[in-house]
Amino acid sequence: MGNTKKTAKEKKQEAEKRRKFSKYKSWFWSLFAIGISLGVLLFLLAGWGVFGPMPTFEELENPETNLATEIFSSDGETLGKYYNENRTPVKFDDLPPHLIEALVATEDERYFEHAGIDARGTLRAAVYLGKKGGASTITQQLAKLLFTENASRNPLSRIIQKAKEWVIATRLERQYTKEEIITMYLNKYDFLYQAVGVRSASKIYFDKEPKDLNVEESAVLVAMLKNPILYNPAKEKFKDNALSRRNVVLSQMEVNDYISEAEKDSLQQLPLKIDFTPQGHDEGIATYFRVYLQGFLKDWIAKNPKPDGTEYNIYRDGLKIYTSIDSRMQEYAEEAVKMHISNLQKEFDRQNANNKTAPFRDITQGEANDLIKNAMRRSERWRVLRSQGLSEKEIEASFEKKTEMQVFTWDGVKDTIMTPRDSIKHYKSHLLAGMMSMTPQTGEVKAWVGGVNFKHFKYDHVKQAKRQVGSTFKPFVYATAIDQLHLSPCDTLPMSLYTIEAGKHGNMNDWTPRNSGDSSDEYIGMVTLKKALAKSVNTVTARLIDRIGPKPVINLIEKLDIDTRNIPEVPSIALGTADLSVFEMVSAYGAFANEGVYVKPVIVNRIEDKNGTILYQHVPETRDVLSSEAAYVTLNLMEGVTQYGSGQRLRGNWAVNADHYKRAVTGYPYEFENPIAGKTGTTQNQSDGWFMGMVPNLVTGVWVGAEDRAVHFPGITYGQGATMALPIWAIYMKKVYGDKELNVSKEAFPKPENLTIETNCENYGKNGESEVDSLPDELDF
Known part of the structure; x- marks a missing residue:
C-alpha cells in the first residue's frame, strides 16, 4: 500500500490555500457588503435630497x-384651447x-x-x-x-x-x-x-x-x-x-x-x-372669437381670484370654458364667408387690373404711397430693424429688396419672391369680412367670424373694428319716429328734396341729402314709409330725423349699448355716418326681434375649474328699450326690404338681368320664402357693404370691405351691401336651415296683442306704382 499520509509541506500548502480562500471570501463579502451599503446609501442620499430636491408628500x-384651458361650444364640441402645454x-x-x-x-x-x-x-x-x-x-x-x-x-x-x-x-x-x-x-x-x-x-x-x-x-x-x-x-x-x-x-x-x-x-x-x-x-374654428374670449377671461380673472388669493392662469390651470357658440353654426358662418369672399375677390381683382393706383381708388399716387409707408411703419419688420439700430432710410430700402416669402391667396398659401413693400400692397388688396349671429331672446352669440383668415389677417372685424354703417342705421331713426309719433308703415311722405337749415338740431350748415339715383324721378310724388326704408330713400329719412331730432335717436342707441361718445348730435347721423362694430349692430338689432327688450350679448355661459367646480355662471342682463308695438312695426318696415327693396334678391321671384352681378355672387338664386326682416347698407365710394338680417330667433350682421377705405369697387353694382354682404347671410342661412337640429325659425315675427298701428298696407304697389324697380342701388351720404 502506498503511503497516504501528507507530508508537512503538502499540509502547509493546503493550509495556505484555505487561508487565501478565506481571505478572498472575506474580501468578496466585504466588497459585496460595501456595494450593498453604498447602494443603500445612494438611495438614502437620493431620498434625502442630497443630489437635488426630491418631491415632497x-x-x-x-x-x-400644466393643464390647458379647454373651450367648449354650446353643443359640446371643443373649439380650442389656451395652453403653455x-x-x-x-x-x-x-x-x-x-x-x-x-x-x-x-x-x-x-x-x-x-x-x-x-x-x-x-x-x-x-x-x-x-x-x-x-x-x-x-x-x-x-x-x-x-x-x-x-x-x-x-x-x-x-x-x-x-x-x-x-x-x-x-x-x-x-x-x-x-x-x-x-x-x-x-x-x-x-x-x-x-x-x-x-x-x-x-x-x-x-x-x-x-x-x-x-x-x-x-x-x-x-x-x-x-x-x-x-x-x-x-x-x-x-x-x-x-x-x-x-x-x-x-x-x-x-x-x-x-x-x-x-x-x-x-x-x-x-x-x-x-x-x-x-x-x-x-x-381650428372660431379663431377670432377665441382671441376675444381670451380678453374676456383676463378681465374675469382680475376680478375673481382663487380662494388663496392668487390668480387663475388660463395657460396651466385646466379651466373649462362653456361658451354660447354653436360649432355647427360657426362652421356654416366661416364657410359662407369663405365661399362668397373668395368669389367676390376674383371680380374685385378683375376690376383692378387696369387701375394705376391699385389697390387704391379715388386718391392720388402720392396719397397711395403715404398709405403704404404708414403700413410699413406699423409693421413688425420695421420694429425689428429699428431695434437693431438701422436708420429710417436703411429700413425703407430693405422694403424694396425682393425676398422669399409665403403669402395668403384664396388658392392656398403660396411661396413667392417679392419685396416687403409689394407684400403690403398684396394684403391691402384683399376684401375682408366680419360676421356675428345671435339669439335675440337670450343674447347668446352663436357664430363669430372676425375675418377671412386669422393667420394672415389678425384684426377682428366683429368687435375690434368700427366702420361706417350706412343705411343699416336708418331703422333706429324709423323706430324712434314710430315710438314717438305712432307712425304706420302705410303713412306717406313726399319724395322731394328736403333741407334742414343751419343752426337747427346743432347743424353747422344747411343739409340737403340726395337720393342714390339723383334723377328727377327720385323726387316726385309720395312714398310709404315701408317703401322708403326698403329703397333707402334719404330724403324721407331726413324728414323723419328733423321731426324727432337727433337726440332721441342717440338716446335710443345708447340704451341699445352702442357707444355714442363719438356720434355727434346732428341730423346727418340718420344716413349712417357713425362708425360702429358688427357686435354693436347685431346686439342692437336684437331688441327689434325681441319685442323691444335689449339683451346684452353673452359669450360665456359657465366657467369650471379642473375639478368641475363652477366658478362663473352667466346672469342675463336685460332692459326695456322700445314698446313691443314699436319694435314689431320696425320689423314690419324691414320686411319690406326683403320683399321689394335691396334685399329682394333673397327671394325666388327677384328677376333682374344681371349676369355681371352673378359673376360676383355665390349661391344665387337663394329662393327664401319665409318672413325675413333686413337692411342693407352702403357707404360713400362703396368702402363698406353691410347686411343685417333677422328671423324670429336669429339676428345676423355682416360687414364686407377692405383694410383701407380707399380700397373699394369702382361702382355701386358690386360695391353695395346687397352684393358685398347680403350673399354671406344668404349662404349661411341656407346652411342653417338645412340643419334641422338647429331649430332656426321660418315663422312670422310674433305680433303684439292689441296692436294699434296699421301694418297691412293692402293698396301698396297699386295705382301704377312698380314694386320692383331696376337693380336697387343705395348710397347714404
Whole structure:
C-alpha cells in the first residue's frame, strides 16, 4: 500500500490555500457588503435630497402639471384651447383597453406585478448592458417626466438620476394605484406638435377622442413613446419608422396574449393612416372669437381670484370654458364667408387690373404711397430693424429688396419672391369680412367670424373694428319716429328734396341729402314709409330725423349699448355716418326681434375649474328699450326690404338681368320664402357693404370691405351691401336651415296683442306704382 499520509509541506500548502480562500471570501463579502451599503446609501442620499430636491408628500399628492384651458361650444364640441402645454387630462375609464394593453405589452410587461422597480428587467439590463431592453418601468418613466431632468452623459450623473427615479417610483407606487399611474403617464407625455398628453395626441393625430381609437391607432401612439421624433407618423421622412414600430407594438401585444396571432397579422398588413389636425392658436374654428374670449377671461380673472388669493392662469390651470357658440353654426358662418369672399375677390381683382393706383381708388399716387409707408411703419419688420439700430432710410430700402416669402391667396398659401413693400400692397388688396349671429331672446352669440383668415389677417372685424354703417342705421331713426309719433308703415311722405337749415338740431350748415339715383324721378310724388326704408330713400329719412331730432335717436342707441361718445348730435347721423362694430349692430338689432327688450350679448355661459367646480355662471342682463308695438312695426318696415327693396334678391321671384352681378355672387338664386326682416347698407365710394338680417330667433350682421377705405369697387353694382354682404347671410342661412337640429325659425315675427298701428298696407304697389324697380342701388351720404 502506498503511503497516504501528507507530508508537512503538502499540509502547509493546503493550509495556505484555505487561508487565501478565506481571505478572498472575506474580501468578496466585504466588497459585496460595501456595494450593498453604498447602494443603500445612494438611495438614502437620493431620498434625502442630497443630489437635488426630491418631491415632497404634497407634491406627490398633487404633481405639478400644466393643464390647458379647454373651450367648449354650446353643443359640446371643443373649439380650442389656451395652453403653455396643450394638455387636457383624460380619466382612466375613458382610455380604451387596447391602449393600456399596448402600453403594458411594449413598455413594461410585468407592470401589474412589481412595486415600481422591475428586478428581473433590471438584472437583464445589467447582464446584457441594455442590449435586450432597458430596465425603466412605466412608473419610473412617469417619475422622470414629473420630477427629474435629463442627466448629462457623465456616468455618475446618470447613476444618480436613476437612483432618484427609483426612489420616486417607489413613492409613487405607494401613493397611487396602478391605473392612476398609467393615466398620469399618458396625460403627461409629449407627443410633439403641441400634443401633450394622450387626449391631445388622439385629437391631433387622429381627430378623435381616445375612447374612439382603434387597436392600430393605439399602437401608433404607444410606438411614439420610444421616441416621438423618430417614430412620428406626421413627419414624412419618419413614416416608415412609425409603421415598423407600430408593428413591433402589435407583435408585443400578441406575445402577451392581448391579441391573437391572426389579429396581429391582419393589423400589421394595414397601412399607416392618420388624420393630422394641428391645434395651434391659428388653426381650428372660431379663431377670432377665441382671441376675444381670451380678453374676456383676463378681465374675469382680475376680478375673481382663487380662494388663496392668487390668480387663475388660463395657460396651466385646466379651466373649462362653456361658451354660447354653436360649432355647427360657426362652421356654416366661416364657410359662407369663405365661399362668397373668395368669389367676390376674383371680380374685385378683375376690376383692378387696369387701375394705376391699385389697390387704391379715388386718391392720388402720392396719397397711395403715404398709405403704404404708414403700413410699413406699423409693421413688425420695421420694429425689428429699428431695434437693431438701422436708420429710417436703411429700413425703407430693405422694403424694396425682393425676398422669399409665403403669402395668403384664396388658392392656398403660396411661396413667392417679392419685396416687403409689394407684400403690403398684396394684403391691402384683399376684401375682408366680419360676421356675428345671435339669439335675440337670450343674447347668446352663436357664430363669430372676425375675418377671412386669422393667420394672415389678425384684426377682428366683429368687435375690434368700427366702420361706417350706412343705411343699416336708418331703422333706429324709423323706430324712434314710430315710438314717438305712432307712425304706420302705410303713412306717406313726399319724395322731394328736403333741407334742414343751419343752426337747427346743432347743424353747422344747411343739409340737403340726395337720393342714390339723383334723377328727377327720385323726387316726385309720395312714398310709404315701408317703401322708403326698403329703397333707402334719404330724403324721407331726413324728414323723419328733423321731426324727432337727433337726440332721441342717440338716446335710443345708447340704451341699445352702442357707444355714442363719438356720434355727434346732428341730423346727418340718420344716413349712417357713425362708425360702429358688427357686435354693436347685431346686439342692437336684437331688441327689434325681441319685442323691444335689449339683451346684452353673452359669450360665456359657465366657467369650471379642473375639478368641475363652477366658478362663473352667466346672469342675463336685460332692459326695456322700445314698446313691443314699436319694435314689431320696425320689423314690419324691414320686411319690406326683403320683399321689394335691396334685399329682394333673397327671394325666388327677384328677376333682374344681371349676369355681371352673378359673376360676383355665390349661391344665387337663394329662393327664401319665409318672413325675413333686413337692411342693407352702403357707404360713400362703396368702402363698406353691410347686411343685417333677422328671423324670429336669429339676428345676423355682416360687414364686407377692405383694410383701407380707399380700397373699394369702382361702382355701386358690386360695391353695395346687397352684393358685398347680403350673399354671406344668404349662404349661411341656407346652411342653417338645412340643419334641422338647429331649430332656426321660418315663422312670422310674433305680433303684439292689441296692436294699434296699421301694418297691412293692402293698396301698396297699386295705382301704377312698380314694386320692383331696376337693380336697387343705395348710397347714404
